[in-house]
Structure formats: C-alpha cells, structure tokens
Amino acid sequence: MSDADHTPSPGQTGRRPMPPVPVKIVIAGGFGVGKTTAVGAISEIEPLTTEAEMTDAAIGIDDPGSRTDKTTTTVAMDFGCITIDSTLKLYLFGTPGQSRFGFMWDDLSRGALGAVVIVDSSRLDDCFAAVDYFERADLPFVVAVNAFHGRLSHDLDEVRWALAVRDGVPVLSFDARDRISVRDTLLALLDRALEQAIAAPS
Amino acid sequence: MTAPPPDDPGRGGPGRRLPPYLRLGAVTGAYPAVPGPEPPGAAPAPAAPAPEAGAAASGDAAPVAAVHGLRPFVLTRGRVADDACGIRMETQVTVNPAAIDDQGRPDATLPTELRAIVALCRQPLSVAEISARLRLHLGVTRVLVGDLQTSGHLAVHTQDVPNPRSVDLILRVINGLRTIS
Numbered sequence: 001m002s003d004a005d006h007t008p009s010p011g012q013t014g015r016r017p018m019p020p021v022p023v024k025i026v027i028a029g030g031f032g033v034g035k036t037t038a039v040g041a042i043s044e045i046e047p048l049t050t051e052a053e054m055t056d057a058a059i060g061i062d063d064p065g066s067r068t069d070k071t072t073t074t075v076a077m078d079f080g081c082i083t084i085d086s087t088l089k090l091y092l093f094g095t096p097g098q099s100r101f102g103f104m105w106d107d108l109s110r111g112a113l114g115a116v117v118i119v120d121s122s123r124l125d126d127c128f129a130a131v132d133y134f135e136r137a138d139l140p141f142v143v144a145v146n147a148f149h150g151r152l153s154h155d156l157d158e159v160r161w162a163l164a165v166r167d168g169v170p171v172l173s174f175d176a177r178d179r180i181s182v183r184d185t186l187l188a189l190l191d192r193a194l195e196q197a198i199a200a201p202s
Numbered sequence: 203m204t205a206p207p208p209d210d211p212g213r214g215g216p217g218r219r220l221p222p223y224l225r226l227g228a229v230t231g232a233y234p235a236v237p238g239p240e241p242p243g244a245a246p247a248p249a250a251p252a253p254e255a256g257a258a259a260s261g262d263a264a265p266v267a268a269v270h271g272l273r274p275f276v277l278t279r280g281r282v283a284d285d286a287c288g289i290r291m292e293t294q295v296t297v298n299p300a301a302i303d304d305q306g307r308p309d310a311t312l313p314t315e316l317r318a319i320v321a322l323c324r325q326p327l328s329v330a331e332i333s334a335r336l337r338l339h340l341g342v343t344r345v346l347v348g349d350l351q352t353s354g355h356l357a358v359h360t361q362d363v364p365n366p367r368s369v370d371l372i373l374r375v376i377n378g379l380r381t382i383s
Contacts, residue, residue, distance in 0.1 A: 018296075018326070019294035019295075019296050019326030019359050019362070020294065020326065021294075021362045021364050022292040022293065022294055022328060022362070022364070023292075023364050023366065023371065023375060024292050042382070048330070048331060048334035048335070049334055050291070050330045050333040050334045050340045050343075051333070051337075051339050051340065052339060052340040052341060053339050053340075053341055053342075074339070077330075077340075079330055079334075081328075081331075082378075082379070082382075083378075084374060084375055084378030084379070085374065085378055088371075088374055088375070088378065090375060090378070090379075091291075091292045091328065091330070093291065093292075093330070107290075107291070108291070110290065111290065111292075111363060111364070111366055112366060113366045113371075113372065113375065114366075179382065180382075180383070183379055183382050186379055187376060187379055187380070190372055190375055190376045190379070191376075193366075193367075193372050194369065194372045194373070194376070196367070197367045197368065197369050197372055198369060200367060
C-alpha cells in the first residue's frame with residue numbers, strides 16, 4: 001500500500017510502479033444500443049477498442065448440419081476505465097455486439113463484479129441472450145433501458161415482463177449519454193452485487 | 203541469489219520456456235532466462251529488415267534481423283494463451299526496471315512489437331489497454347505479454363485477483379463512484 005501513491009522513475013534500482021487492483025463490470029447489449037456511448041460518458045479515458053480473434057463455426061441457422069467450415073472473425077470490444085482510488089481501478093468492458101459470440105462472454109465475465117444489460121426498448125429481442133447468460137452465470141446484473149430523448153416506447157414493467165427478468169433484478173431507465181445517469185446505473189448494479197454478496201453463505 | 207518471489211517475472215509458470223525469438227533479448231542478471239528447446243519447425247525465413255528509427259544496429263544483427271518484420275501471429279506461432287496462465291484482459295502489467303534504461307528505453311534487440319509493449323508498461327497497464335493502444339489482437343497480446351514475463355521484461359500481476367463477492371471491495375467501488383459528479 002505504501003508504494004501506491006508514489007510511482008518511482010523506472011531507473012530506480014529495484015523499485016517497480018505498483019499497479020492498482022483491477023475490477024471490472026461488463027456492459028452488455030445488442031448492436032448499437034449505446035454500450036460505447038455509456039462507457040464513453042463515464043470513462044476517464046476515451047473508449048479504447050480491443051479486438052479478439054474468434055473462431056466461429058460457420059454453421060449458422062441456414063445449415064445446422066454442416067460443421068466443416070470454420071471462419072475466424074475479429075470481434076471488437078470497447079472499454080474504458082475509472083480510477084476508484086489509488087489502489088483500485090474499475091474497467092468497463094463492452095461485449096461484442098453480435099449475440100452469436102456469447103461463448104466468449106465467459107472470458108469477459110470471469111471475476112467481474114456484475115453486468116449492465118443495456119436495452120433498446122424497441123428491440124428487446126437483442127438482449128434475451130444476455131439476460132439468460134447472466135442469470136445462469138449467477139452474476140449480479142441490472143437491465144438498463146436506454147431512453148432516447150427521455151421517452152420509452154414501453155414502460156419498465158412491460159420490459160421486465162417481456163424479458164422474463166426475475167424479481168429482484170433491477171430494471172431501470174437511463175440516458176447513456178449522461179455521466180451521472182450512467183454512474184447511477186453502475187451504482188444500482190453495485191447495490192445489487194452488494195445484496196447478493198451479503199446474502200451469500202460465507 | 204535467492205529464489206524469485208511468486209510474482210517474479212522470470213518464473214512464467216509451469217512449462218514456460220523462453221521462445222527462441224526472445225532469447226537474444228532476455229533480461230539477464232537478476233532473473234536468469236530459462237533455456238528452451240528448439241521448436242520442431244524452423245523459424246520462418248527472415249524478412250528483409252526494415253530500417254527502424256531508434257533500433258540499434260549491432261554486430262549481432264543476424265538473429266535480430268530474422269525477427270524484424272515478422273507479424274505478431276508468427277511470433278506467437280499459433281499459440282493461444284490458455285486460462286492456466288491466469289492472464290485476464292484486465293490483468294495489470296508493469297515493466298521490470300532492469301529491462302529498461304534510464305530513459306525508459308527497452309533493450310534494442312527486442313523485436314519491434316515487444317519493445318513497444320515493454321515501453322508502454324512503464325506505467326501499469328492492463329492487457330486490454332496494451333492490445334488496444336498497439337492495435338494487437340487480444341489473444342496475441344496475451345501470449346506476447348506472457349513471453350515477456352518469462353523473459354524477465356515484464357511483471358504480470360496475476361496474483362492481484364480481487365474477490366468480486368467481497369462486501370468490502372464492492373463498498374469501496376460504490377464509495378469511489380459516488381464521488382463522481
């Protein structure tokens with residue numbers, strides 16, 4: 001802890017800059033729902049993009065019988081970070097937009113504090129897979145409806161019903177462009193995580 | 203010489219060997235390089251070395267020239283970093299001070315991409331940030347970071363794994379976020 005506030009020059013013998021402990025929250029949701037906007041609204045750094053090569057068995061819906069072809073696709077994940085304190089850094093990682101890459105979410109979600117599933121209320125279909133995934137992974141999550149221009153095309157109860165979200169999982173509206181709104185969404189998620197952490201057998 | 207501490211970059215984990223392309227540039231002294239077997243296939247034919255600003259020309263240029271111009275995928279030789287190495291996308295990476303000079307420059311014999319990684323890590327950085335800033339694929343970055351850990355250039359802080367279900371940790375994050383206005 002004593003080294004945390006002092007970053008020595010690299011030339012100093014035997015001293016290394018002490019890194020913070022990294023924590024992360026997954027920002028999930030379909031293509032174009034506002035993941036990068038939300039990350040950008042609150043991140044200290046401009047959102048960065050990391051690309052991962054995924055091998056995608058090109059079976060698809062058209063031809064479920066044929067598994068001979070594998071294609072490699074690059075998926076992009078946008079992310080940002082927030083310094084919590086001198087020894088703790090929070091990363092926000094966006095999932096790849098295409099839902100067929102759900103299998104790579106294990107990598108993203110492992111060790112995460114929780115997830116925010118961003119929903120565009122006119123395209124609920126896109127996030128069934130995400131809600132399903134996080135429920136099965138037993139990861140704390142919230143559903144956050146990105147309200148464009150402050151209006152929802154469904155109200156929150158309808159969203160909860162349509163997504164079959166369990167009681168206890170917060171469903172809220174937010175504005176992905178607004179830093180305070182994004183902050184409050186993350187806080188709602190962390191409240192949920194706290195609830196589950198306290199309730200878990202020690 | 204005492205045994206390296208658990209987080210020591212010279213100990214890359216079970217079965218880690220120094221890849222051939224890194225042997226020339228391995229950090230010696232405090233952390234002896236682990237010799238590795240020759241790979242079953244020969245290294246690819248050397249590409250014509252492109253002149254690199256700042257790259258030191260030396261009498262030992264032949265093996266260095268062999269790796270200049272190789273694409274990162276070739277450096278990794280198709281290896282994929284598996285979960286056993288514990289390197290996540292958020293894992294923090296720092297430079298071993300012995301691997302850079304007073305001006306923060308890494309060993310000039312390192313291949314270009316690896317010099318770039320080492321130079322970036324003068325400040326703690328996550329694997330994902332290294333990948334993004336250098337425009338290297340995440341999987342490739344993981345493998346190269348692991349190699350640089352084995353060779354002694356980098357410290358990869360896989361031991362600093364927080365417990366995401368820790369009440370104290372969650373409260374710290376909550377309190378930190380509340381200060382955002």
